[in-house]
Amino acid sequence: MKTIIIDWDHCAISNDDLKKLIEKTIFPDVNVVIASSCVSSDIIKNRLNDLCPGHANTIQDIVILQPETFMAQSESKKNIGHNKLDLMDDYMPQDADYNDYLFISNNLFARQKITQADIPVGSKLPEYKIRMAKDPDRPVQQHWQNFSFETSQTLFPSTGNRFGGKVSVVDKTRSDKTSSWYAKEKPAEKINFVQIEVFTGELLRFLLGETLPKTRYLTRDDNLFVLSKRIEGFTNLNSVEALETLKENNYKGLLPLLFACMFVEEADLKPDNIGIDAKGNITKIDNDGTFTSITFSMSGANVPTYSALRQNLVEQFGFSKEDIDSPHAPEHYSPPLWPKTLFTDSAVISKENQEDMYYLWAKILSASNVILQIMSKTIDSAPLKATLEAVLTAKMEKLNTYMKDHPGFIEFMSNNGERVMNRIREEIAEFAKSNRRYFAGANASLLKPVEFFQGNSLDYRKSD
Known part of the structure; x- marks a missing residue:
């Protein structure tokens, strides 16, 4: 029978x-x-x-x-x-x-x-569960048994809107080491949104450094959870003390962070989501409002095709040549929430801070293959991968075009080109060492930065 x-x-x-x-x-x-x-x-x-x-x-x-x-x-x-x-x-x-x-x-x-x-x-x-079963040790996929959901503490209930979700604090225990993570609950059909959020978190961590939290996700029963490692001593910019600390540090790290947020099409950058850690480093949390030209035109699990709506979103969340020098107060880039009135101090755009941003531009241009590799290892849906790759490539090509006649960037690279490329090479190697799963089986050439600056001019060539 x-x-x-x-x-x-x-x-x-x-x-x-x-x-x-x-x-x-x-x-x-x-x-x-x-x-x-x-x-x-x-x-x-x-x-x-x-x-x-x-x-x-x-x-x-x-x-x-x-x-x-x-x-x-x-x-x-x-x-x-x-x-x-x-x-x-x-x-x-x-x-x-x-x-x-x-x-x-x-x-x-x-x-x-x-x-x-x-x-x-x-x-x-679902496709993501099939891939999870075939490859249980994926870079961003965690096992729920390693987290203390039974004793979790709820911080925020679900708001029911696009950026909302029930948030709890859970502990992860491995060997004799315990760490705290924020777990944001999402319905299973939001897997594409979740993977975009996780990719954004990991991309920002690669571009800006380990002061930004690790981002992962897991499935438990039929629910998804976005995991963000808790930042020691995080205080958001609603705090006067945090703003004073940022000012005392001459706003170091602010311009690169704001440009990176513009690069990933952040739509929800309010003071709650920017802050400082226990050591005074600037950092950012909560990435579910990114790559908005894609997510705002997505319905359920369907990846959007190009349409009038997408064209409008691409325009709204695209950065202009004028915006790249003033990500603290962009003119063209127009998300719903952006801290334009928060950073009016002239010290924000000091020469040192501008050069930190120039370094970020150089890193984006020379590490394009690494950026696409992180995306490929995070996103399951083939149509979504193709859409994200097209969006990322277009942004990198636009940035490269703007750099060709940007006097500040050209002077910076002319004076510091070799040092900059050596630093980028070291940071790629360090990221690959501590995040091996992103690069398992990848060709070694993937980790070599693209040499894009020759003499006093840009000569950007994408690696094969």
Whole structure:
């Protein structure tokens, strides 16, 4: 007899398919079993009766696995994947022919264990879960078992808007080392948005340094969580003390950070999201408002095609030649939230701060392959990868064009070209060393910066 086992809690099965399964139980060679760790058998049968009012007797015969002990263990849906396996074991006889079983579930943990027992699995997993199963040690993918969700502390409830999400503090423990992370909950269908947010966080960390937090994500049951490592002593710029510290440090790091935010099309740069750490370094948190020309025109999991809406967004969130020298008060770049009135002190655009920004421009131009590699290792969707690559390449080519007749940048590179390239080379090597998973299997030439400045002029050539 063929047995179809439905993981009720994670089956994501349509009403039409449920009807078909129930109708199949009329035949003597097919048996339907429903396993649930958190929904009562009465609720399940009531739903089935509503769907198929003419099959009451068949529904009555459906086996529903749900021992009360598992209900108690599964409070708040904890350990559902483990408990579902115990339910399966209770049902299957010791000498079962596993070829006679079909398991329908979207729970990755349960599916992996079931397939290890040679039980066929029905229903297609989302693309990101398939990739996660094939490559469990991806750079940005974390395992929820390593985080203390059971004892997490909720900081903010979900706001329900584009930039909102329930935020909790969780601890990650590895060996004898514990670190604190912010976990922002997102629905599973937001995987493209989540991966863009994580890519942005890692790109900014590569461009600006380790003072910015590591960004990761994980899946738990059917939820996604964006993880951002907690910054020691972070104080945002709503604080007078933080602004004073930034001023005392002559606004060091501010221009590069603001230009980098402009480069990634940040739309939600309010004082809450910029601040200083315990050592007074400027830093940034919360990247779910980036690459806005893409995300503002995305619907669900669909990557947008080029349209009038996208064209308008590309214009709105594109930086002009005038903007690149004044990211603290851009004229053309016009996001909903930007701290234009916060940095009016002339010290913001001191020569030292401008040269820090020139260095960032040089790093972007010479590390284009590294930037695209980080993106490729973070994003699953092939259409989204192609769209992001096109957007990033266009921005780098625009920046390169602006640099060709930028007197300050040309003078900076003429006086410091060799030192700049050596520093970029060292920073790429250091990032690759501490983030090996981004570059596993990559050609060594990927880590060599593109030599784009020759003599007193730009000679930018993309690496193959």
